[in-house]
Amino acid sequence: MSSERARLTALYGGLLTLAGALLMGLVYVLVSEGVYSSVLTAVVPAARLDAASGPALPTSDWAQTTVVQPGRYAVAQKVSTAAGDAALSQLLTVSALSLAVYAALSVGLAWWMAGRVLRPVGVITARARRLSGSNLHERIALKAPPGELKELADTFDGMLDRIEQLVAARQRFAANAAHELRTPLAVQRAAAEIGLADDPPPEKVAWIREKLIDTAAGSEQLIEGLLLLAVSDEGLRRREPVDLGATTTTVTEALAAEAAERDVTVDVAARPVGVEGDPVLLDHLVHNLVANAVRHNHPGGAVRVRVGPGGLEVANTGPVVAPETVPLLFEPFRRARARRHAPGEGAGLGLSIVASVARAHGGEATATANPGGGLTARVTLPTCA
Template sequence: MRLTVRGRLTLVYGGLFVLAGLVLLGATAVLVSQRLPNVLAKSERTAPLPGVAGDLTETRQYFEASASGAVSTLLSQGGIALLVVSAAAIALGWLIAGRMLHPLQQITATARRIADAPDADRGLHERIALTGPDDEIKELADTFDIMLARLDHSFDGQRRFIASASHELRTPLTLNRTLLEVALTQEAAPEQVRQLGTTLLAINDRHGRLIDGLLLLAQSERPVAERSYVDLADIVDHVAVSDTVKVITEPGEATVSGNPVLLERLVQNLVENGVRHNLPANGWVRVRTGSRADGWAVLEVSNSGPVVPRYEVPGLFEPFHRYGTERLHASGAGLGLSIVRAVARAHGGEARADARDEGGLIVTVTLPRAL
């Protein structure tokens, strides 16, 4: 059982109170036991007790017994009083500790809401805004708010930079493509110029796909505001096609609430990734959709292909990451799986990949099912 800070503070305060009470009670008993016989003897010399005044031994025994009884009564009654007061002090300490720690609970609740957000930057707009005395706890809360504000500004600036840069780069790429196409349509152009133009067009197209991917990635990392009723099986029916490898579809009902364009791009990216990283002959891609009893819709895309080491799998979801020599020779921009994960998280889901022992991958996307 985990003991909370409130419980530990209560035990410490209560234990110190009981210890101080025991020390005080013991010291009082010792002082009383030392002083009481002298006080009683002095009283006897000034006013002898009837029946024992002539017997000094009996008088001394009488006063010693009286002193011992007084000390015993002090210890027993004092112990009971200490027990009652200690119980009240512990209960009061529990209430005071709870009140003192309430601001920390508010900080913890805010941090937990931010941590439970679907994306790392989804809840950074929240603030603790703690009120109260200007003490160490309020200083902690204000520092936490400043950190959240800076992180929120940083993430927002990053998204705006990606979107703005991508839009700005579209214009020169479009102009380059137009000029190259015009140059290639001229019949007097030499063969070397045509080959160079074709190569430049391919490079231009690759840069265009990169920019489109960055735009989509920036869009996917924002919350999905407008949602529609979408069945992943319908998307699979018209997206899961290929002219180079065999595509096997097993569509089952998998209804979700989300952005149809983003969800279609998610499925398309997975299919294209399975087709691109496949075997040169007898390759295949299998696409399955369905619903689980625990309230999740599942999209699974598996493919044949080269063996991928398991330690390489987590990095495949990072932007611009490609496995092996594909970094230099692949036609993609290296954003396919990054976009898949971003779209899944924007819809409250998750994407994971597992390496097949025979080669290739199994990518599974789980999304909250729409009822």
């Protein structure tokens, strides 16, 4: 910051000094133009001017009403010239001294002004140097009149808000992922230690085998979801035209058997909509939305799937969801109800993967709670011709 302050000081001080030098130069030129005639007017004795005698005098009101003898006029002219030179010399000396003092004051004032202007930058720099994972809650909160630097400080505070939220979300994600991965491992170990400690009967071995397979399947599903979430967070590696309507139709047909098993009716109306993106990620997006709508439902419930120019909309019946908890469902490992570790329950990554894939495609995922129960999830994506 000191170098920037020195540059601003040189700029401000130079401009002020240049303005002072130009002003004093202009004054010197204007004064020198009339100083000789003014001095001559002051020293020549008053007399009546004879039109035929003496040399011509300066054209002024005084010259038209006075007369001077030739000898006296020459002396007066020499005196006025000497007086004018002395006055101009004195003026030049005073101007030079004044300019030197003015330049010194200008530099001092410029240094002070530059410090005042750059003070918010110093505050931002000092705060940025102190920031770490333990004090991301601190803000600049610059108290200054509206301006560019005030806007910069407010923008920096807004950036810190987003960083704090991102770091907190990542910390929660890591903690939840560790917990979710630790639980099935603990179940597997306990089943192996308890069930296989002695010589177990065949039916117990079969039960343990089934339990270990279910736990391993859940762990595999969790790891696959984590990897998919990480891939979608990185953005798209490839883009190609994808028919969102055809993808939705294919996915809902693949889930028809599960929907029938759960006694859930799925109504699909998918129009052709072109999207530029990754077909695999878009397939996961649609699958997670429709699968969530089917699984978080009740027997005899319904799922409505619509695809149009506005994007994808999936609405379902089911348990009543508090409106204030809906935005939280898009965070990893968040569920509308507490986890019971039941088979096929899922890890709570479905909607977070949907939101991540939508962001990767330049879109947005939102949801609203239905008054009678269930959710209406909407995904808007940029379309292509």
